[in-house]
Amino acid sequence: xxxxxxxxxxxxxxxxxxxxxxxxxxxxxxxxxxxxxxxxxxxxxxxxxxxxxxxxxxxxxxxxxxxxxxxxxxxxxxxxxxxxxxxxxxxxxxxxxxxxxxxxxxxxxxxxxxxxxxxxxxxxxxxxxxxxxxxxxxxxxxxxxxxxxxxxxxxxxxxxxxxxxxxxxxxxxxxxxxxxxxxxxxxxxxxxxxxxxxxxxxxxxxxxxxxxxxxxxxx
Amino acid sequence: xxxxxxxxxxxxxxxxxxxxxxxxxxxxxxxxxxxxxxxxxxxxxxxxxxxxxxxxxxxxxxxxxxxxxxxxxxxxxxxxxxxxxxxxxxxxxxxxxxxxxxxxxxxxxxxxxxxxxxxxxxxxxxxxxxxxxxxxxxxxxxxxxxxxxxxxxxxxxxxxxxxxxxxxxxxxxxxxxxxxxxxxxxxxxxxxxxxxxxxxxxxxxxxxxxxxxxxxxxx
DNA sequence: ATATAAAATTAGACATGACTAATTTATGTA
DNA sequence: TACATAAATTAGTCATGTCTAATTTTATAT
Ligand SMILES: [Mn+2]
Ligand SMILES: [Mn+2]
Ligand SMILES: [Mn+2]
Ligand SMILES: [Mn+2]
Numbered sequence: 001x002x003x004x005x006x007x008x009x010x011x012x013x014x015x016x017x018x019x020x021x022x023x024x025x026x027x028x029x030x031x032x033x034x035x036x037x038x039x040x041x042x043x044x045x046x047x048x049x050x051x052x053x054x055x056x057x058x059x060x061x062x063x064x065x066x067x068x069x070x071x072x073x074x075x076x077x078x079x080x081x082x083x084x085x086x087x088x089x090x091x092x093x094x095x096x097x098x099x100x101x102x103x104x105x106x107x108x109x110x111x112x113x114x115x116x117x118x119x120x121x122x123x124x125x126x127x128x129x130x131x132x133x134x135x136x137x138x139x140x141x142x143x144x145x146x147x148x149x150x151x152x153x154x155x156x157x158x159x160x161x162x163x164x165x166x167x168x169x170x171x172x173x174x175x176x177x178x179x180x181x182x183x184x185x186x187x188x189x190x191x192x193x194x195x196x197x198x199x200x201x202x203x204x205x206x207x208x209x210x211x212x213x214x215x216x217x218x219x
Numbered sequence: 220x221x222x223x224x225x226x227x228x229x230x231x232x233x234x235x236x237x238x239x240x241x242x243x244x245x246x247x248x249x250x251x252x253x254x255x256x257x258x259x260x261x262x263x264x265x266x267x268x269x270x271x272x273x274x275x276x277x278x279x280x281x282x283x284x285x286x287x288x289x290x291x292x293x294x295x296x297x298x299x300x301x302x303x304x305x306x307x308x309x310x311x312x313x314x315x316x317x318x319x320x321x322x323x324x325x326x327x328x329x330x331x332x333x334x335x336x337x338x339x340x341x342x343x344x345x346x347x348x349x350x351x352x353x354x355x356x357x358x359x360x361x362x363x364x365x366x367x368x369x370x371x372x373x374x375x376x377x378x379x380x381x382x383x384x385x386x387x388x389x390x391x392x393x394x395x396x397x398x399x400x401x402x403x404x405x406x407x408x409x410x411x412x413x414x415x416x417x418x419x420x421x422x423x424x425x426x427x428x429x430x431x432x433x434x435x436x437x438x
Numbered sequence: 439a440t441a442t443a444a445a446a447t448t449a450g451a452c453a454t455g456a457c458t459a460a461t462t463t464a465t466g467t468a
Numbered sequence: 469t470a471c472a473t474a475a476a477t478t479a480g481t482c483a484t485g486t487c488t489a490a491t492t493t494t495a496t497a498t
Contacts, residue, residue: 006485027445039486041447046484057446057493089333102325108318114308225455246475258456260477265454276463276476439498446493452486462477468470 001050005105008074009033010043011052012104014061015071023060072136073112078104079125079132080115086126087119087164093126120168123159123178144218146182147192147211153184155216162213170210174198182216220269224324227293228252229262230271231323233280234290242279291355292331297323298344298351299334305345306338306383312345339387342378342397363437365401366411366430372403374435381432389429393417401435 003011013032017024026040033040044061047053052067063071081103085096113134116122123139124130130138140158149155157180160167171177176198185203186195192208222230232251236243245259252259263280266272271286282290300322304315332353335341342358343349349357359377368374376399379386390396395417404422405414411427 004484025445026447035485036487037446038448038488042485089330089337091329091333095329099325099327099330102327103322106318106321108321110310111308111318114310118308223454244475245477254455255457256476257458257478261455442495442497444493444495446491448491449489451488454484454486455482456484457482458480460477460479462475464473464475466471466473468472 002107003070006043007047007050007052008070008105010040010047011063011067011071012074012078014053014063015068015075018061018063024062025060029061069136072132074104076132076134077106077112077115079129080112080119080122082125082127083119083122083131084115096126120165121178124161128161140217144216145212146184146194146196146214146216147208149182149184149216149218151184151187154219155182155184156180156219157182157214158217159215160213161215167213174204174206175201176214182214221326222271222289225262226266226269226271227289227324229259229266230282230286230290231293231297233272233282234287234294237280237282243281244279248280288355291351293323295351295353296325296331296334298348299331299338299341301344301346302338302341302350303334315345339384340397343380347380359436363435364431365403365413365415365433365435366427368401368403368435368437370403370406373400373438374403375400375438376433377436378434379432380434386432393423393425394420395433401433 010029010033013029014024017028017032022028026037026044029040029044030037044053044055047061047067048055051064052070053061053063055061078100081100082093082096085091085099086093091099116134122131130141132138144155145161146155146157157176157178159178160171176182181199183197183200184194185197188194192211193205194208194211195203195205197203229248229252232248233243236247236251241247245256245263248259248263249256263272263274266280266286267274270283271289272280272282274280297319300319301312301315304310304318305312310318335353341350349360351357363374364380365374365376376395376397378397379390395401400418402416402419403413404416407413411430412424413427413430414422414424416422
Protein backbone atom coordinates (compact mmCIF):
# COMPACT_ATOMS: atom_id res chain seq x y z
CA UNK A 1 0.00 0.00 0.00
CA UNK A 2 1.63 3.26 -1.10
CA UNK A 3 2.00 5.78 1.72
CA UNK A 4 1.70 9.52 1.41
CA UNK A 5 4.54 11.90 2.18
CA UNK A 6 2.65 12.91 5.30
CA UNK A 7 1.94 9.40 6.56
CA UNK A 8 5.62 8.57 6.17
CA UNK A 9 6.62 11.54 8.29
CA UNK A 10 4.22 10.53 11.02
CA UNK A 11 5.49 6.95 11.06
CA UNK A 12 9.06 8.16 11.30
CA UNK A 13 8.24 10.55 14.13
CA UNK A 14 6.37 7.84 16.04
CA UNK A 15 9.32 5.50 15.60
CA UNK A 16 11.80 8.01 16.94
CA UNK A 17 9.59 9.04 19.84
CA UNK A 18 9.00 5.38 20.67
CA UNK A 19 12.74 4.85 21.21
CA UNK A 20 12.63 6.92 24.38
CA UNK A 21 10.49 5.06 26.89
CA UNK A 22 7.81 7.71 27.33
CA UNK A 23 4.49 6.98 25.70
CA UNK A 24 3.95 8.50 22.29
CA UNK A 25 1.19 11.04 22.88
CA UNK A 26 -0.57 13.31 20.38
CA UNK A 27 1.14 16.26 22.05
CA UNK A 28 4.59 14.72 21.63
CA UNK A 29 3.96 13.99 17.97
CA UNK A 30 2.59 17.47 17.40
CA UNK A 31 5.73 18.96 18.93
CA UNK A 32 7.97 16.77 16.81
CA UNK A 33 6.18 17.62 13.57
CA UNK A 34 5.61 21.23 14.60
CA UNK A 35 1.91 20.97 14.05
CA UNK A 36 -1.31 20.74 15.97
CA UNK A 37 -2.56 17.95 18.30
CA UNK A 38 -5.91 18.03 16.52
CA UNK A 39 -4.21 17.31 13.20
CA UNK A 40 -2.25 14.52 14.84
CA UNK A 41 -5.36 12.79 16.10
CA UNK A 42 -6.92 12.93 12.64
CA UNK A 43 -3.85 11.21 11.25
CA UNK A 44 -3.58 8.66 14.05
CA UNK A 45 -7.06 7.49 13.11
CA UNK A 46 -6.05 7.08 9.49
CA UNK A 47 -2.89 5.21 10.40
CA UNK A 48 -4.84 2.91 12.68
CA UNK A 49 -7.35 2.21 9.90
CA UNK A 50 -4.45 1.13 7.73
CA UNK A 51 -3.06 -1.06 10.54
CA UNK A 52 0.17 0.87 10.65
CA UNK A 53 -0.25 1.73 14.33
CA UNK A 54 -2.46 1.08 17.27
CA UNK A 55 -3.57 4.05 19.28
CA UNK A 56 -5.38 4.59 22.52
CA UNK A 57 -5.19 7.25 25.15
CA UNK A 58 -3.54 4.98 27.68
CA UNK A 59 -0.84 3.32 25.57
CA UNK A 60 -0.32 6.18 23.15
CA UNK A 61 0.67 5.39 19.55
CA UNK A 62 2.46 2.09 18.96
CA UNK A 63 3.78 1.02 15.58
CA UNK A 64 2.51 -2.27 14.22
CA UNK A 65 4.94 -4.64 12.57
CA UNK A 66 4.23 -3.16 9.13
CA UNK A 67 4.32 0.37 10.52
CA UNK A 68 7.72 -0.21 12.03
CA UNK A 69 9.07 -1.71 8.81
CA UNK A 70 7.78 1.31 6.90
CA UNK A 71 9.39 3.70 9.39
CA UNK A 72 12.71 1.87 9.18
CA UNK A 73 12.57 2.01 5.40
CA UNK A 74 12.18 5.80 5.47
CA UNK A 75 14.97 6.15 8.02
CA UNK A 76 17.18 3.93 5.90
CA UNK A 77 16.60 6.08 2.85
CA UNK A 78 17.07 9.30 4.81
CA UNK A 79 20.45 8.20 6.12
CA UNK A 80 21.66 6.72 2.85
CA UNK A 81 20.86 9.98 1.06
CA UNK A 82 22.73 11.89 3.74
CA UNK A 83 25.79 9.76 3.09
CA UNK A 84 25.41 10.44 -0.62
CA UNK A 85 25.13 14.19 -0.16
CA UNK A 86 28.19 14.36 2.07
CA UNK A 87 30.44 11.79 0.46
CA UNK A 88 29.60 12.35 -3.18
CA UNK A 89 28.24 15.89 -3.50
CA UNK A 90 30.58 17.47 -0.97
CA UNK A 91 27.93 18.95 1.27
CA UNK A 92 28.83 19.65 4.87
CA UNK A 93 27.32 17.22 7.37
CA UNK A 94 25.32 20.09 8.81
CA UNK A 95 23.67 20.96 5.49
CA UNK A 96 22.11 17.68 4.49
CA UNK A 97 19.23 16.95 6.83
CA UNK A 98 16.57 19.07 5.13
CA UNK A 99 17.43 17.72 1.70
CA UNK A 100 17.32 14.13 3.00
CA UNK A 101 13.95 14.97 4.52
CA UNK A 102 12.72 15.36 0.93
CA UNK A 103 14.74 12.57 -0.67
CA UNK A 104 13.57 9.97 1.86
CA UNK A 105 10.13 10.09 0.22
CA UNK A 106 11.23 9.08 -3.28
CA UNK A 107 9.52 5.81 -4.11
CA UNK A 108 11.21 3.13 -6.14
CA UNK A 109 11.56 -0.56 -5.55
CA UNK A 110 15.27 -0.75 -6.39
CA UNK A 111 16.52 2.66 -5.34
CA UNK A 112 17.63 2.11 -1.74
CA UNK A 113 19.51 -1.06 -2.64
CA UNK A 114 21.28 0.53 -5.59
CA UNK A 115 22.16 3.63 -3.61
CA UNK A 116 23.42 1.47 -0.75
CA UNK A 117 25.68 -0.47 -3.09
CA UNK A 118 26.91 2.68 -4.81
CA UNK A 119 27.89 4.12 -1.44
CA UNK A 120 29.74 0.96 -0.40
CA UNK A 121 27.09 -0.26 2.06
CA UNK A 122 27.79 2.25 4.82
CA UNK A 123 26.68 1.32 8.35
CA UNK A 124 26.38 4.86 9.67
CA UNK A 125 25.27 8.20 8.34
CA UNK A 126 27.38 11.38 8.48
CA UNK A 127 26.05 12.11 11.96
CA UNK A 128 27.02 8.69 13.26
CA UNK A 129 23.49 7.31 13.27
CA UNK A 130 23.10 3.67 12.25
CA UNK A 131 21.59 2.86 8.86
CA UNK A 132 18.99 0.06 9.04
CA UNK A 133 19.46 -2.83 6.62
CA UNK A 134 16.78 -3.76 4.10
CA UNK A 135 15.32 -6.25 6.56
CA UNK A 136 15.07 -3.52 9.20
CA UNK A 137 18.00 -4.76 11.29
CA UNK A 138 20.11 -2.03 12.79
CA UNK A 139 23.84 -2.60 12.50
CA UNK A 140 25.46 -3.58 15.78
CA UNK A 141 26.77 -0.36 17.11
CA UNK A 142 30.48 -0.86 17.40
CA UNK A 143 31.28 1.86 19.87
CA UNK A 144 35.03 1.41 20.26
CA UNK A 145 37.54 2.59 17.73
CA UNK A 146 40.25 0.14 16.78
CA UNK A 147 42.68 2.75 18.06
CA UNK A 148 41.26 2.24 21.55
CA UNK A 149 41.89 -1.50 21.62
CA UNK A 150 44.68 -2.82 23.84
CA UNK A 151 47.65 -4.87 22.74
CA UNK A 152 46.78 -8.49 22.13
CA UNK A 153 43.09 -7.65 22.04
CA UNK A 154 40.98 -9.57 19.52
CA UNK A 155 38.04 -7.74 17.95
CA UNK A 156 35.64 -7.69 15.02
CA UNK A 157 35.14 -4.84 12.55
CA UNK A 158 31.66 -3.39 13.08
CA UNK A 159 31.66 -0.33 10.91
CA UNK A 160 33.69 2.45 9.42
CA UNK A 161 33.48 6.09 10.40
CA UNK A 162 34.69 7.23 6.99
CA UNK A 163 33.01 5.95 3.84
CA UNK A 164 35.11 7.92 1.36
CA UNK A 165 36.28 6.10 -1.74
CA UNK A 166 40.02 6.33 -0.89
CA UNK A 167 39.46 4.88 2.56
CA UNK A 168 37.24 2.09 1.29
CA UNK A 169 39.77 1.29 -1.42
CA UNK A 170 42.53 1.12 1.17
CA UNK A 171 40.47 -1.24 3.31
CA UNK A 172 39.74 -3.42 0.32
CA UNK A 173 43.44 -3.66 -0.37
CA UNK A 174 44.08 -4.64 3.23
CA UNK A 175 41.23 -7.16 2.92
CA UNK A 176 39.43 -5.51 5.81
CA UNK A 177 35.64 -5.62 5.61
CA UNK A 178 32.68 -5.70 7.95
CA UNK A 179 33.12 -8.74 10.20
CA UNK A 180 36.87 -9.06 9.69
CA UNK A 181 38.63 -10.28 12.84
CA UNK A 182 41.53 -8.13 13.92
CA UNK A 183 44.17 -8.89 16.57
CA UNK A 184 46.23 -5.99 17.90
CA UNK A 185 49.81 -7.18 17.95
CA UNK A 186 51.58 -3.99 18.95
CA UNK A 187 50.75 -0.33 19.55
CA UNK A 188 53.43 2.26 18.88
CA UNK A 189 53.62 4.85 21.62
CA UNK A 190 55.26 7.34 19.28
CA UNK A 191 52.59 7.93 16.60
CA UNK A 192 49.79 5.59 17.68
CA UNK A 193 50.34 3.40 14.65
CA UNK A 194 49.54 -0.27 15.14
CA UNK A 195 50.73 -3.63 14.01
CA UNK A 196 47.71 -5.82 13.44
CA UNK A 197 46.81 -9.22 12.08
CA UNK A 198 43.75 -9.39 9.87
CA UNK A 199 41.84 -12.66 10.03
CA UNK A 200 44.95 -14.27 11.51
CA UNK A 201 47.04 -13.21 8.51
CA UNK A 202 50.55 -11.79 8.45
CA UNK A 203 51.21 -8.67 10.59
CA UNK A 204 50.64 -5.31 8.95
CA UNK A 205 51.32 -1.78 10.13
CA UNK A 206 48.50 0.75 9.96
CA UNK A 207 48.33 4.43 10.88
CA UNK A 208 46.30 6.02 13.64
CA UNK A 209 44.21 7.70 10.93
CA UNK A 210 43.18 4.21 9.86
CA UNK A 211 42.56 2.82 13.34
CA UNK A 212 40.57 5.91 14.33
CA UNK A 213 38.14 5.29 11.51
CA UNK A 214 37.45 1.64 12.17
CA UNK A 215 34.83 0.83 14.78
CA UNK A 216 35.10 -2.57 16.40
CA UNK A 217 33.34 -4.91 18.79
CA UNK A 218 35.80 -6.24 21.37
CA UNK A 219 35.81 -9.96 22.05
CA UNK B 220 8.44 32.07 -4.55
CA UNK B 221 8.40 28.35 -3.77
CA UNK B 222 6.35 26.34 -6.26
CA UNK B 223 4.29 23.28 -5.48
CA UNK B 224 4.95 19.87 -6.98
CA UNK B 225 1.85 20.35 -9.08
CA UNK B 226 2.67 23.83 -10.34
CA UNK B 227 6.08 22.58 -11.40
CA UNK B 228 4.55 19.77 -13.41
CA UNK B 229 2.23 22.17 -15.19
CA UNK B 230 5.06 24.57 -16.04
CA UNK B 231 7.10 21.71 -17.45
CA UNK B 232 4.19 20.43 -19.52
CA UNK B 233 3.48 23.91 -20.89
CA UNK B 234 7.13 24.32 -21.78
CA UNK B 235 7.25 21.04 -23.69
CA UNK B 236 3.96 21.65 -25.46
CA UNK B 237 5.11 25.16 -26.39
CA UNK B 238 8.07 23.71 -28.29
CA UNK B 239 5.75 22.39 -31.00
CA UNK B 240 4.17 25.36 -32.72
CA UNK B 241 0.56 24.55 -31.89
CA UNK B 242 -1.04 26.70 -29.25
CA UNK B 243 -1.02 25.31 -25.74
CA UNK B 244 -4.69 24.65 -25.03
CA UNK B 245 -6.32 23.35 -21.85
CA UNK B 246 -7.15 20.17 -23.74
CA UNK B 247 -3.51 19.63 -24.74
CA UNK B 248 -2.29 20.16 -21.20
CA UNK B 249 -4.98 17.87 -19.83
CA UNK B 250 -3.86 15.15 -22.24
CA UNK B 251 -0.21 15.60 -21.29
CA UNK B 252 -0.89 15.43 -17.57
CA UNK B 253 -3.58 12.79 -17.95
CA UNK B 254 -6.10 14.86 -16.10
CA UNK B 255 -9.18 16.93 -16.75
CA UNK B 256 -9.53 20.21 -18.74
CA UNK B 257 -11.53 21.69 -15.88
CA UNK B 258 -8.64 21.04 -13.48
CA UNK B 259 -6.26 22.58 -15.98
CA UNK B 260 -8.22 25.79 -16.20
CA UNK B 261 -8.24 26.06 -12.41
CA UNK B 262 -4.47 25.80 -12.40
CA UNK B 263 -3.95 28.15 -15.35
CA UNK B 264 -5.69 30.84 -13.33
CA UNK B 265 -3.39 30.25 -10.38
CA UNK B 266 -0.29 30.30 -12.57
CA UNK B 267 -1.44 33.52 -14.20
CA UNK B 268 -2.01 35.09 -10.77
CA UNK B 269 1.59 34.27 -9.93
CA UNK B 270 2.78 35.74 -13.25
CA UNK B 271 4.25 32.44 -14.34
CA UNK B 272 2.14 32.33 -17.51
CA UNK B 273 -0.32 34.36 -19.50
CA UNK B 274 -3.43 32.64 -20.67
CA UNK B 275 -6.29 33.48 -22.96
CA UNK B 276 -8.46 31.42 -25.21
CA UNK B 277 -6.91 32.78 -28.40
CA UNK B 278 -3.20 32.54 -27.57
CA UNK B 279 -3.42 29.58 -25.22
CA UNK B 280 -0.95 29.35 -22.33
CA UNK B 281 2.36 31.13 -22.75
CA UNK B 282 5.16 30.99 -20.20
CA UNK B 283 6.40 34.29 -18.81
CA UNK B 284 10.12 34.85 -18.41
CA UNK B 285 10.02 33.59 -14.82
CA UNK B 286 7.74 30.71 -15.79
CA UNK B 287 10.15 29.59 -18.48
CA UNK B 288 13.13 29.81 -16.15
CA UNK B 289 11.26 27.72 -13.60
CA UNK B 290 10.36 25.13 -16.25
CA UNK B 291 13.95 24.93 -17.44
CA UNK B 292 15.15 24.46 -13.89
CA UNK B 293 12.85 21.46 -13.43
CA UNK B 294 13.89 20.00 -16.76
CA UNK B 295 17.53 20.50 -15.83
CA UNK B 296 17.07 18.65 -12.58
CA UNK B 297 15.05 15.88 -14.23
CA UNK B 298 17.76 15.21 -16.78
CA UNK B 299 20.65 15.48 -14.36
CA UNK B 300 19.00 12.94 -12.07
CA UNK B 301 18.47 10.64 -15.04
CA UNK B 302 22.17 10.79 -15.77
CA UNK B 303 22.89 10.01 -12.13
CA UNK B 304 20.57 7.02 -12.07
CA UNK B 305 22.03 5.52 -15.24
CA UNK B 306 25.71 6.38 -14.84
CA UNK B 307 26.09 5.93 -11.10
CA UNK B 308 23.32 3.62 -9.93
CA UNK B 309 23.38 1.32 -12.96
CA UNK B 310 19.74 1.69 -13.90
CA UNK B 311 18.76 1.00 -17.48
CA UNK B 312 17.94 4.12 -19.50
CA UNK B 313 14.38 2.86 -19.79
CA UNK B 314 13.87 2.64 -16.03
CA UNK B 315 14.72 6.12 -14.87
CA UNK B 316 12.01 8.48 -16.08
CA UNK B 317 9.49 7.88 -13.31
CA UNK B 318 12.10 8.22 -10.59
CA UNK B 319 13.40 11.45 -12.13
CA UNK B 320 9.81 12.65 -12.21
CA UNK B 321 9.98 12.56 -8.41
CA UNK B 322 13.56 13.71 -7.96
CA UNK B 323 13.09 16.80 -10.14
CA UNK B 324 10.96 18.31 -7.37
CA UNK B 325 13.61 18.21 -4.65
CA UNK B 326 14.29 21.78 -3.60
CA UNK B 327 17.73 22.97 -2.63
CA UNK B 328 19.71 25.98 -3.68
CA UNK B 329 22.97 24.15 -4.29
CA UNK B 330 21.79 20.71 -5.34
CA UNK B 331 21.62 20.99 -9.14
CA UNK B 332 25.04 22.59 -9.34
CA UNK B 333 26.65 20.03 -7.07
CA UNK B 334 25.01 17.16 -8.90
CA UNK B 335 26.05 18.63 -12.23
CA UNK B 336 29.67 18.86 -11.10
CA UNK B 337 29.61 15.37 -9.63
CA UNK B 338 28.38 13.99 -12.95
CA UNK B 339 31.06 15.82 -14.92
CA UNK B 340 28.76 18.49 -16.35
CA UNK B 341 26.99 16.31 -18.90
CA UNK B 342 25.31 18.05 -21.83
CA UNK B 343 22.77 15.36 -22.60
CA UNK B 344 20.66 12.95 -20.59
CA UNK B 345 20.61 9.18 -21.16
CA UNK B 346 17.92 9.61 -23.83
CA UNK B 347 19.97 12.17 -25.74
CA UNK B 348 17.96 15.17 -24.60
CA UNK B 349 19.91 18.35 -23.90
CA UNK B 350 20.40 19.46 -20.28
CA UNK B 351 19.78 23.19 -19.80
CA UNK B 352 22.52 25.14 -18.03
CA UNK B 353 21.87 27.03 -14.81
CA UNK B 354 21.13 30.18 -16.80
CA UNK B 355 18.56 28.29 -18.87
CA UNK B 356 20.70 28.06 -22.00
CA UNK B 357 20.35 24.81 -23.88
CA UNK B 358 23.63 23.32 -25.04
CA UNK B 359 24.14 23.70 -28.77
CA UNK B 360 23.03 20.43 -30.13
CA UNK B 361 26.06 19.00 -31.79
CA UNK B 362 24.42 16.53 -34.08
CA UNK B 363 27.43 15.08 -35.86
CA UNK B 364 29.74 12.56 -34.34
CA UNK B 365 33.42 13.22 -34.69
CA UNK B 366 33.58 9.89 -36.52
CA UNK B 367 31.44 11.40 -39.28
CA UNK B 368 33.77 14.33 -39.95
CA UNK B 369 35.81 14.30 -43.15
CA UNK B 370 39.58 14.47 -43.44
CA UNK B 371 40.93 17.96 -42.90
CA UNK B 372 37.63 19.07 -41.37
CA UNK B 373 37.86 21.51 -38.46
CA UNK B 374 35.21 21.23 -35.74
CA UNK B 375 34.38 22.07 -32.15
CA UNK B 376 33.46 19.60 -29.41
CA UNK B 377 29.83 20.14 -28.49
CA UNK B 378 29.08 17.28 -26.17
CA UNK B 379 29.83 13.72 -25.27
CA UNK B 380 27.49 10.79 -25.71
CA UNK B 381 29.13 8.86 -22.90
CA UNK B 382 29.58 10.44 -19.48
CA UNK B 383 31.16 7.46 -17.77
CA UNK B 384 34.15 8.10 -15.53
CA UNK B 385 36.65 6.14 -17.66
CA UNK B 386 35.68 8.04 -20.80
CA UNK B 387 35.78 11.42 -19.08
CA UNK B 388 39.17 10.55 -17.58
CA UNK B 389 40.47 9.59 -21.00
CA UNK B 390 39.23 12.89 -22.46
CA UNK B 391 40.87 14.81 -19.64
CA UNK B 392 44.13 13.09 -20.37
CA UNK B 393 43.81 14.00 -24.06
CA UNK B 394 42.94 17.55 -22.96
CA UNK B 395 39.63 17.32 -24.80
CA UNK B 396 36.79 19.29 -23.25
CA UNK B 397 33.65 21.08 -24.34
CA UNK B 398 34.68 23.70 -26.86
CA UNK B 399 37.97 22.08 -27.81
CA UNK B 400 38.79 22.57 -31.48
CA UNK B 401 39.63 19.40 -33.35
CA UNK B 402 41.11 19.01 -36.83
CA UNK B 403 40.80 15.65 -38.54
CA UNK B 404 44.19 14.87 -40.03
CA UNK B 405 43.62 11.37 -41.28
CA UNK B 406 40.92 8.68 -41.17
CA UNK B 407 41.97 5.05 -41.28
CA UNK B 408 39.84 3.01 -43.64
CA UNK B 409 40.73 -0.19 -41.81
CA UNK B 410 39.33 0.34 -38.29
CA UNK B 411 37.89 3.85 -38.50
CA UNK B 412 40.52 5.16 -36.11
CA UNK B 413 41.55 8.78 -36.65
CA UNK B 414 44.59 10.96 -36.37
CA UNK B 415 43.48 14.29 -34.95
CA UNK B 416 44.96 17.51 -33.69
CA UNK B 417 43.46 18.95 -30.52
CA UNK B 418 43.55 22.74 -30.31
CA UNK B 419 46.25 22.73 -32.99
CA UNK B 420 48.45 20.47 -30.87
CA UNK B 421 50.53 17.49 -31.97
CA UNK B 422 48.72 14.69 -33.89
CA UNK B 423 47.19 11.92 -31.82
CA UNK B 424 45.54 8.66 -32.82
CA UNK B 425 42.11 7.88 -31.37
CA UNK B 426 39.82 4.88 -31.80
CA UNK B 427 36.40 4.80 -33.44
CA UNK B 428 34.95 4.11 -30.00
CA UNK B 429 36.25 7.51 -28.97
CA UNK B 430 35.18 9.39 -32.11
CA UNK B 431 31.72 7.82 -31.97
CA UNK B 432 31.15 9.28 -28.55
CA UNK B 433 32.19 12.84 -29.25
CA UNK B 434 29.58 15.11 -30.80
CA UNK B 435 30.89 18.08 -32.72
CA UNK B 436 29.80 21.21 -34.51
CA UNK B 437 31.44 21.39 -37.93
CA UNK B 438 33.08 24.66 -38.94
C1' DA C 439 -11.32 16.98 47.69
C1' DT C 440 -11.25 20.78 44.91
C1' DA C 441 -9.21 24.12 41.90
C1' DT C 442 -6.18 24.68 38.15
C1' DA C 443 -3.61 23.51 34.37
C1' DA C 444 -2.46 20.49 30.69
C1' DA C 445 -3.67 17.16 27.30
C1' DA C 446 -6.97 14.96 24.36
C1' DT C 447 -10.78 15.26 21.63
C1' DT C 448 -14.56 17.10 18.80
C1' DA C 449 -16.62 20.31 15.59
C1' DG C 450 -16.21 23.26 12.02
C1' DA C 451 -13.47 25.69 8.65
C1' DC C 452 -10.12 26.21 4.90
C1' DA C 453 -6.52 25.62 1.07
C1' DT C 454 -5.11 22.64 -2.53
C1' DG C 455 -5.85 20.07 -6.38
C1' DA C 456 -8.49 16.95 -8.16
C1' DC C 457 -13.27 15.31 -10.12
C1' DT C 458 -18.25 15.25 -12.71
C1' DA C 459 -22.03 17.37 -14.84
C1' DA C 460 -23.97 21.13 -17.13
C1' DT C 461 -23.37 25.12 -20.08
C1' DT C 462 -21.31 28.05 -23.43
C1' DT C 463 -18.39 28.86 -27.35
C1' DA C 464 -15.99 27.49 -31.52
C1' DT C 465 -15.31 24.57 -35.51
C1' DG C 466 -16.47 21.84 -39.23
C1' DT C 467 -19.66 19.68 -42.45
C1' DA C 468 -23.80 18.73 -45.09
C1' DT D 469 -27.06 28.29 -43.10
C1' DA D 470 -28.09 24.85 -39.71
C1' DC D 471 -26.69 20.75 -37.26
C1' DA D 472 -23.26 18.08 -35.00
C1' DT D 473 -19.21 17.73 -32.59
C1' DA D 474 -15.37 19.25 -29.98
C1' DA D 475 -13.30 22.48 -26.78
C1' DA D 476 -13.60 25.72 -23.09
C1' DT D 477 -15.67 27.22 -19.13
C1' DT D 478 -18.51 27.28 -14.91
C1' DA D 479 -20.57 25.35 -10.83
C1' DG D 480 -20.58 22.22 -7.46
C1' DT D 481 -18.39 18.21 -5.03
C1' DC D 482 -14.75 15.60 -2.79
C1' DA D 483 -10.35 13.83 -0.49
C1' DT D 484 -6.34 15.21 1.94
C1' DG D 485 -4.18 17.43 5.44
C1' DT D 486 -4.09 21.30 7.85
C1' DC D 487 -5.98 24.88 11.19
C1' DT D 488 -8.75 27.35 15.36
C1' DA D 489 -12.02 27.30 18.95
C1' DA D 490 -14.71 24.91 22.14
C1' DT D 491 -15.29 20.92 25.08
C1' DT D 492 -14.06 16.97 27.75
C1' DT D 493 -10.78 14.24 30.19
C1' DT D 494 -6.68 13.63 32.96
C1' DA D 495 -3.03 15.06 35.93
C1' DT D 496 -1.12 18.16 39.57
C1' DA D 497 -1.02 20.93 43.46
C1' DT D 498 -2.92 23.02 47.36
MN1 LIG E 1 18.96 13.69 9.18
MN1 LIG F 1 10.36 13.68 5.60
MN1 LIG G 1 12.63 11.64 -18.46
MN1 LIG H 1 7.32 15.74 -12.07
